[in-house]
Amino acid sequence: MLICENLSFSIDGHKLFSNIDFKIKKEKDLLITGPSGIGKTTLLSVLCGLQIPTEGSIRYNDISLYSLSENKIDEFRGKQLGIVFQSFNLINAFTIKQNLQIANTAEGSQDTDNLYDLLERVGLADKSHIKVSNLSIGEKQRVAVARAFIGQPKWIFCDEPTSSLDDKNTDIIANLIKEESLRHKASLILITHDKRVQSILNFNEILRLGEVL
Amino acid sequence: MILGVTIITLSVLVNQITKNTFTKNNPNLDVVVGAKGSPLQLVLSSIHHIDIPTGNISYKNAKKIMKHPAIKFGVPISLGDNYQNYRIVGTDKKFLKLYDAELEIGFMWEKPMQSVIGSNVATFTKLKIDKFFVGSHGLIDTGDIHSEQPYKVVGILKKTGTILDNLIITSLDSVWNLHSNQNDILKNSDSLEVTALLLKYKNKTSVFSFPRLINKNTSMQAASPNLEISKLFKLTGGAHKIINYLSIIIVSLSFAGILFTLLNNINERKYDLAILRTLGFTRERIFSIILIEGMTISIVGSFIGLILGGIVYKCIEFFSLLGRNIVTGQLDFVYEILTIWSVILIISFLTCLIPCIKVYKQNIRNTLLNS
Structure with missing residues (x-):
């Protein structure tokens, strides 16, 4: 279970969001929506341990995230969380396979079967040797999704995963995220404005950031 | 990084190995007496066998110096020939004692034109016991050979880690045979010459007086090996x-x-x-x-x-x-x-x-x- 209590975040004295409380049970999903600039991406960073909240706490089961040392937070993120960033955050100089391998290494696994299986599921098995810099936006998005599921994380975070995709690719990516999170029995926390994605994924919980404030 | 470390390594190797070579080549000799000229040249030619000798001195005078009260013992050497660039040194058997040399195989020379060779000479020239070789005139191989009188290898020395490993040692008579008049040799004439005299003092008090005596009163010069080599390193x-x-x-x-x-x-x-x-x-x-x-x-x-x-x-x-x-x-x-x-x-x-x-x-x- 993921429990957020009284979560607030300020930048230079300006409150971006405050008093956010929610709980997500195992294998349940959460959609985070709200207008641009409201702090959705920052909230996701805070939930993933990339940015320390000004106030509040985050607990994954019995682990209080920000009571851990920074190294332990990094290790926890590597082993328990999968993240699909809005800007993909792939290493452009690496091939598709290398991007997945480095995530595998970070997680501490040497299991390459899962790596090829994921690549096959996202339809990039035959392109695994191609450098990420040479891929289309849709292909990069699929690599980012595949990488997020390496190491079988229990929580998947996606930040506008379809923002730069056409309808066809939006369907593919949204279905892929849904299938993979179901297959890995992972909870999905997703930020999107995209109604098409919201309808495909059918969320259990919705957090509207503008309304909370 | 590569260039810097290459230069440092080279500098250390040249400095250390050269110093060690000069130190090990000198078997604690106190003074070298030879013909007048550069004292450094005399030391380099007669102990380290690098440079050419300054000239020759009379064997008669050399014998007198060896009997001087300040001298513990002296070893005459006579240079002039080489075999495949390895110097042939005419001397007496005390020369080998200077380096604590021992025979690996064979025996010491008993007659003129018999020789014992250093271990490196044996390795690189492939000379073996009972083999004959012809010396070449000069200290580097010029092709001007003494074909009329070949040397015979009668012994090969054990490795000493000194210049001796690179020398061919024979009697003074052998060198005189090739370079002096036969009658002079038979009569032990005053005209016989050697290249230098390697000496050890009885005590170190002679270190200043003895060279001054030679340098001032004779047509020869006395040079201290340690002093000359330290001057060289200063330069x-x-x-x-x-x-x-x-x-x-x-x-x-x-x-x-x-x-x-x-x-x-x-x-x-x-x-x-x-x-x-x-x-x-x-x-x-x-x-x-x-x-x-x-x-x-x-x-x-x-x-x-x-x-x-x-x-x-x-x-x-x-x-x-x-x-x-x-x-x-x-x-x-x-x-x-x-x-x-x-x-x-x-x-x-x-x-x-x-x-x-x-x-x-x-x-x-x-x-x-x-x-």
Whole structure:
């Protein structure tokens, strides 16, 4: 279970969001929506341990995230969380396979079967040797999704995963995220404005950031 | 890094091995007496067998000097010929005692034109016991040979690690046979000559008085081997220091090079490094990756420098005049080289820490946003 209590975040004295409380049970999903600039991406960073909240706490089961040392937070993120960033955050100089391998290494696994299986599921098995810099936006998005599921994380975070995709690719990516999170029995926390994605994924919980404030 | 370490290694090798060679080649002789000329040339030619002799002295006078009350013992040597560039030294059997030489095989010369050869001579010329060889006139092989009277190898010496390994030793009579009138030899005439006299004092109080006596009162000169060689090192010391300073500058520049390369690399890859953090790489792990990268450059670069320095030194040794007389198998330089290498690696480590700390302090969220 993921429990957020009284979560607030300020930048230079300006409150971006405050008093956010929610709980997500195992294998349940959460959609985070709200207008641009409201702090959705920052909230996701805070939930993933990339940015320390000004106030509040985050607990994954019995682990209080920000009571851990920074190294332990990094290790926890590597082993328990999968993240699909809005800007993909792939290493452009690496091939598709290398991007997945480095995530595998970070997680501490040497299991390459899962790596090829994921690549096959996202339809990039035959392109695994191609450098990420040479891929289309849709292909990069699929690599980012595949990488997020390496190491079988229990929580998947996606930040506008379809923002730069056409309808066809939006369907593919949204279905892929849904299938993979179901297959890995992972909870999905997703930020999107995209109604098409919201309808495909059918969320259990919705957090509207503008309304909370 | 490679260039700097190559020059340092070369400088250390040349300095250490040359010093050791000069030290080991001198069997604690106090003074050398020979014909007037350069005292350094006399020492180099008669003890280290590098330079050409200053001339000859009368054997009669040499015998008188050996009987001087200040002299414990003396060994006359007569140079003039070589075989395949290995010098043939006419002397008496005391010469071998100077180097504690022992026979590996065969026996000492009993008659003129018999010889014993050093271990390197045996190895490189393939001369064996009972084989004959013809000496060539002069101290380097000119092709002007004494074909009428060949030498016979009767003994091969054990390796001594000194210049003796590179010499062909025979009696004074053998050299006189080839270069003097036969009647003079039979009559032990006053006209017989030797090249130099290697001497040891009875006590060290003669160190100033005896050379003055020879230099002032005779047509000969007396030279102290230790004094002449230390003068030589003083002369070459300046050049050695310049080379050392130059190599320190080059190595310092290479440290700066490593620092800027790493800083530039992490600046170019700060986005990638931030991605690694999001994937679960800890600060310490990324710190280690950068440190290993920097130290790999240093270790590999300096190791290649060491190897290149050794190769260049071997080339110089092979082609130089002194090279042939270098005492091989010396390992005294290893300590100095390892010390220098350790210092280089420690400074490299400290240099690499700067970019590592920069990466360690990186704010991943800001880096990802800015990228």
